[in-house]
Amino acid sequence: MEKPSPDKFWTWFNPVGRETGGWAFILNRVTALGLTFYLYLHLVILSQLATGPQAYDQFVALMRNPISISAEVLVVAAGIMHGLNGIRIVLTTFGFGVTRQKQLFYGLMALALVIILFFTVRMFTA
Amino acid sequence: MSEKWNITLKVSRQKEGETPHFDEYKMEVDPDEYVLDAVERVWAFMDRTVCFRHACHHSTCGACGMRVNNVEKLTCITSIRDMCQDGGTLKVEPLRNFPVISDLAVDMGSLYNRLEAVGARSVLPVPEAEIEKPASTWDPADQQYIRLADCIECGLCISACPSAATSSGYLGPAVLAGAQANGLKRNPELLQLVDAEDGVWRCHSAFECSAVCPSLVDPARRIMNLRTQVFTERFSRLFHKA
Ligand code: SF4
Numbered sequence: 088m089e090k091p092s093p094d095k096f097w098t099w100f101n102p103v104g105r106e107t108g109g110w111a112f113i114l115n116r117v118t119a120l121g122l123t124f125y126l127y128l129h130l131v132i133l134s135q136l137a138t139g140p141q142a143y144d145q146f147v148a149l150m151r152n153p154i155s156i157s158a159e160v161l162v163v164a165a166g167i168m169h170g171l172n173g174i175r176i177v178l179t180t181f182g183f184g185v186t187r188q189k190q191l192f193y194g195l196m197a198l199a200l201v202i203i204l205f206f207t208v209r210m211f212t213a
Numbered sequence: 214m215s216e217k218w219n220i221t222l223k224v225s226r227q228k229e230g231e232t233p234h235f236d237e238y239k240m241e242v243d244p245d246e247y248v249l250d251a252v253e254r255v256w257a258f259m260d261r262t263v264c265f266r267h268a269c270h271h272s273t274c275g276a277c278g279m280r281v282n283n284v285e286k287l288t289c290i291t292s293i294r295d296m297c298q299d300g301g302t303l304k305v306e307p308l309r310n311f312p313v314i315s316d317l318a319v320d321m322g323s324l325y326n327r328l329e330a331v332g333a334r335s336v337l338p339v340p341e342a343e344i345e346k347p348a349s350t351w352d353p354a355d356q357q358y359i360r361l362a363d364c365i366e367c368g369l370c371i372s373a374c375p376s377a378a379t380s381s382g383y384l385g386p387a388v389l390a391g392a393q394a395n396g397l398k399r400n401p402e403l404l405q406l407v408d409a410e411d412g413v414w415r416c417h418s419a420f421e422c423s424a425v426c427p428s429l430v431d432p433a434r435r436i437m438n439l440r441t442q443v444f445t446e447r448f449s450r451l452f453h454k455a
Binding site: 096098099103104105106107108109111112115175176179180181182185186188 | 280282283284309375378379417418419420421423424433434437438440441
């Protein structure tokens with residue numbers, strides 16, 4: 088078989104010619120990378136906060152602006168979509184919904200949308 | 214009189230050491246002809262250097278798999294009408310995840326070797342070939358009859374699989390489907406091969422293999438079933454010494 092190469096890594100994200108399951112696969116990769124990046128960012132920020140109360144106050148003020156809240160909504164959305172997509176994978180692995188994997192994906196993503204909307208409203212109005 | 218379309222056939226070209234590029238061929242076709250007919254017309258009347266694989270022309274040999282307008286297709290049963298429109302372009306490329314030998318022909322050796330490694334059967338008892346109806350619905354008496362296995366070893370599933378793109382060691386959908394059809398109960402020695410990083414666990418549930426399979430093997434379903442077989446076999450080995 089052909090050897091893996093760095094440029095083939097992008098084939099993971101190429102949506103051209105893909106079916107529903109392929110879209111679910113791409114979504115899982117994108118959200119996983121986003122969440123990993125967020126985790127790194129989170130640790131860097133936490134280490135900054137340890138420098139004193141002034142840094143903490145500045146950070147809290149920064150997080151109140153709409154751009155920061157939108158970024159937080161994105162993190163929540165990625166977590167929910169990744170988690171529910173993971174449930175699809177676990178279910179199909181155990182033989183549940185294999186022949187209905189498309190409907191399973193659409194159903195779980197509809198649920199994700201409802202939960203994301205709920206959190207979006209909560210986060211912007213809190 | 215048959216309908217006529219004017220199309221552009223865009224063929225991926227790559228001889229040894231070359232970077233791939235496309236050559237375009239304009240032609241008149243009957244839209245109900247197959248994509249393979251258009252490729253053959255190029256070879257017969259326009260360019261004898263175009264290289265591609267084909268044999269039976271009726272979806273049995275599995276040789277003419279290509280990517281047509283970005284989707285894996287068995288070109289001998291894919292009509293031009295289904296892939297483009299009058300005045301449109303038909304793009305044909307070699308399968309992914311196999312080394313390109315020349316233009317549209319790829320080296321399928323790795324698939325054949327792995328099918329052999331899992332003992333994939335090309336002929337099996339009729340009730341075990343699930344193409345017509347589930348195994349459980351056959352009369353046990355039919356066990357005496359044999360037929361060809363559903364998998365025609367075309368490699369479309371390997372080409373469409375995103376996991377195969379990033380791990381050259383991955384057994385791949387057709388091979389895991391072959392192992393599943395054999396069953397771990399009957400072939401316990403297969404457990405080590407399939408219960409591995411490049412076995413059933415490399416599959417990331419994209420289900421692209423089943424979407425492109427022209428022979429209703431449904432490799433994704435079989436991989437999921439093989440995972441269940443792996444769990445069952447591992448669990449039972451906890452209580453029984455080998
Ligand atoms: S499983 Fe289907 S797509 Fe894969 S090699 Fe066999 S027939 Fe072709």
